[in-house]
Amino acid sequence: MAVNQRVARELGLAVGDELSLRVARPGLLPRDAPLSSRKDKLSSFVTLKVNAVIPDSSLGRFSLEANQASPRNVFVRLAWLQDQTDLKGKVNRLLIGAGEPPRTTEELQAALAKCWDLRLAGTTLVGFENQDVVQLESDRVFLDPTVARAALAVPGTPPPVGVLSYLVNSLSAGSGAGRRRTPYSFMNACSPSPDAGLSPVPADMKDDEILINRWLADQLAATTGTAVTVAYYELLPSGDFVEKQRPFTVRSIVEMNRLAGEKEFMPQFPGLSDVDSCKDWDVGMPMEEEALKDKPNEEYWNQYRATPKAFITLRTGQAMWGNRFGDLTAIRYPIDRVPDLTALTRAINPADLGLVFLPVSEQALTAVENATDFGGLFLGMSFFLIASALILTTLLFVFGVEQRSAETGTLLAQG
Numbered sequence: 001m002a003v004n005q006r007v008a009r010e011l012g013l014a015v016g017d018e019l020s021l022r023v024a025r026p027g028l029l030p031r032d033a034p035l036s037s038r039k040d041k042l043s044s045f046v047t048l049k050v051n052a053v054i055p056d057s058s059l060g061r062f063s064l065e066a067n068q069a070s071p072r073n074v075f076v077r078l079a080w081l082q083d084q085t086d087l088k089g090k091v092n093r094l095l096i097g098a099g100e101p102p103r104t105t106e107e108l109q110a111a112l113a114k115c116w117d118l119r120l121a122g123t124t125l126v127g128f129e130n131q132d133v134v135q136l137e138s139d140r141v142f143l144d145p146t147v148a149r150a151a152l153a154v155p156g157t158p159p160p161v162g163v164l165s166y167l168v169n170s171l172s173a174g175s176g177a178g179r180r181r182t183p184y185s186f187m188n189a190c191s192p193s194p195d196a197g198l199s200p201v202p203a204d205m206k207d208d209e210i211l212i213n214r215w216l217a218d219q220l221a222a223t224t225g226t227a228v229t230v231a232y233y234e235l236l237p238s239g240d241f242v243e244k245q246r247p248f249t250v251r252s253i254v255e256m257n258r259l260a261g262e263k264e265f266m267p268q269f270p271g272l273s274d275v276d277s278c279k280d281w282d283v284g285m286p287m288e289e290e291a292l293k294d295k296p297n298e299e300y301w302n303q304y305r306a307t308p309k310a311f312i313t314l315r316t317g318q319a320m321w322g323n324r325f326g327d328l329t330a331i332r333y334p335i336d337r338v339p340d341l342t343a344l345t346r347a348i349n350p351a352d353l354g355l356v357f358l359p360v361s362e363q364a365l366t367a368v369e370n371a372t373d374f375g376g377l378f379l380g381m382s383f384f385l386i387a388s389a390l391i392l393t394t395l396l397f398v399f400g401v402e403q404r405s406a407e408t409g410t411l412l413a414q415g
Contacts, residue, residue, distance in 0.1 A: 001019065001021075001048040001049065001050055001051060001074065001075065001076050002050070002051055002052040002053070002054050002074070002075040003019065003050055003052075003053060003054070003073065003074050003075070004053070004054045004055075004056070004059075004060035004061065004062075004070070004071070004072070004073040004074075004075075005053060005054070005055055005056055005060050005070070006060075006070045006071070006072055006073075007072050007073065007074060008050075008053045010072070013050050013053070014050070014053070015050055015051065015052060015053060016049065016050065017049070017050045018047050018048065018049055018050070019047070019048055019049075019050055019074075020045065020046070020047045021045070021046050021047075021048060021074065022043045022044070022045050023043055023044050023045075023046065023081070023084045023085065024043050024085070025043055025044060025084075025085050025086065026085065026087070033140075033141070033142065033284065033323070033325045034166070034233070034235050034283075034284065034285060034321070034323055034325070035141065035166070035167055035269045035271075035272065035283050035284065035285070036270070036271075036283060036284040044084055044085075046084065048076070054073070054075065056070060059073075059075070060073065061073075064093075064358075064360050078091070096108060096357070098361070104359075105356075105357045105358065105359050108357040109350075109351060109356065109357055112350055112355065112357070113346075113349065113350060116345065116350050116355065117341075117342075117345055118147065118341060118344060118345045118348070119341075120355075121138075121144065121147070121350075121353055121355075122138050122139040122140055123136065123137070123138050123139075123143065123144070123147055124136070124137060124138075124139075125137075125338065125339075125341055127335070128261070128264050128265070131197070131261045131264060131265075132197055132334060132335040132336075133197060133198060133261065133265070133332050133333070133334065133335060134332070134333050134334075134335055134338045135265055135330045135331065135332050135333075136151050136330060136331040136332075136333070137267060137329075137330050138326075138329075140325075141267050141268075141269060141325075141329055142323075142325040142326030142327075142328070142329060143326050143328045143329065143330070143331065144326060144353055145326055145327070146348060146349075146352040146353055147348060147353070148162070148326065148327075148328045148331065150344060150347045150348050151331045151339070151344060152331060153347075154333070154339040154344065156333070156334075156337040157337075158193050158194050158195045158198060158334060159193070160331050160332065160333050161190055161191050161193045161198045161199045161331065161332040161333075162190070162191045162314050162328050162330075162331055163188055163189070163190050163191075163199075163265070163314070163328065163329060163330040163331070163332060164188070164189040164314060164317045164318060164321060164322070164327060164328055164329055165186060165187070165188050165189075165266060165267055165308070165329045165330070166186070166187055166189070166232065166317070166320075166321040167184060167185070167186055167187075167269070167272065167283070167285075168184070168185055168186075168187050168230050168231060168232040169183065169184065169231040169232055169233060169243060170182065170183045170184070170185070170230075170231045170291075171185050171212075171216060171220065171228060171229070171230055171231075171309060171310060172220070172228070172229050172231070173220040173221070173222045173226055173227065173228050173229070174220075174221070180219065180220045180221055181220075182216065182219050182220065182294070182296065182297055182309070183288070183291035183292070183294050183297055184278065184281070184287070184291060184292065184294075184297060185216070185297075185308075185309040185310070186266065186306050186307070186308045186309065187230070187308055187309065187310045187311065187312065187317075188262065188308040188310075188311050188312075188317075189311070189312050189313065189314045189315075189316060189317020189318065189320075189321070190311060190313070190314055190317075191313075191314040192204075192205060192313070195334060196258075197261060197334075198332045198333075198334060199332070200254055200258070200259075200262070200311050201311055201312075201313060201314075205251060205313055206251075206313075207312075207313050207315060207316045208247070208248055208249060208316075209248060209249055209250075209251040209312075209313075210228055210230075210248035210249065210250055210251060210310050210311065210312050211250075211251055211252055211253075211254050211310060211311040211312075212228065212250055212253055212254070212309065212310045212311075213253070213254050213255075213256055213259055213307070213308070213309050213310070214253055214254065214255050214256050215256060215300060215304070215309065216309040216310060217250075217253045219296060222250050222253075223250065223253070224250055224251065224252055224253065225249060225250060226249070226250045227247055227248070227249055227250075228247070228248050228249070228250055228310075229245055229246070229247050229248075230245065230246050230247075230248060230310070230320075231243060231244070231245045232244060232245075232246075232320060232321065233285050233286070234320070234321075235323045235324075237324070241285050241286060244320075246316075246320060248312065254311070256304070256307075259304075259307050259308070262307055262308055263304065263305060263306065263307040265330065265332070266305075266306040266307070266308070267329045267330060269283070269306075271283045272306070273305075273306055277298065277301070278292050278293070278294070278297055278298050278301050279292045279293050279298075
């Protein structure tokens, strides 16, 4: 490990000393996103030996920001940091020298557009054994809207199916003493498809209708035409969750043997999909401890895991659960019409995903050249202070003369 001069000076470090570091562990899914895990360690604590103190004349003042203050820099091996943060093979910055002749950001951006791959953005096509479906997924659960738009535009018959999976607070039917309820259930919002293997939602399904599986129908004593209320959390721009409810009418009941594929298609939610018991669920939204211990729900989890208990139209689901991180968790294709990942990559501009080159050196020079000259301002302020002092002195003299006017008049009268 190496440190720059400022760190060494402030902490009194020299070569051979030990320095303790607390390394943040960023997750692929933002911690304030819906259904993000709270079990992930926020940081790790390690102690390393200082092998060098980097002077400011070298890389000691390295910074991508135009700032006159010297930064606090600690330098470690990339592979070590990737291992500490569980992000092997991943980086969040790519530095490229100007070269000879210097390359412009436009040239670099064009080169990136030719060679980049969607997998660099954490997006992959996943096939499923015994299922004639290939699914576009993101390791951050929610697909980037730019990727989703391009993926849904892939031509074919049947067309791609967009899916939004979510964990709702409860599903209930009836009222008063006869009300039945099951807590914390996965639901899917799907666009319609003539292929039932791609989507269980039919083309003529209305936005206020819902499909429920046989287990849920038995649990709620629901049949076709029964009113079912879905309670769910909506993520506000402030990051807070507010519970809302929406009524639906049961359109039909889906038998459990028809949902084997849906179980496999569900995204992997950290803190949900990787636990053995419902009471171990731990995500970024508020959850009731007693509801997590619901015995029938626990039995469902043990037998069917994350199999959705209900399905609604994609338009309705996006209106309920869409958020700033995205409004799709997957896009499905029939196995005989899988899009070419390379062609799909070329249809997406990496700049739209935030992958852009910035001319750091040029920006720094521009910041210096366009610096505001405060010399004239301070000169004007100095003249203002001098003039103000002269005026105050004059006023003080005038006021002194006026206060002694009677005495002056008496002295003049006596000669």
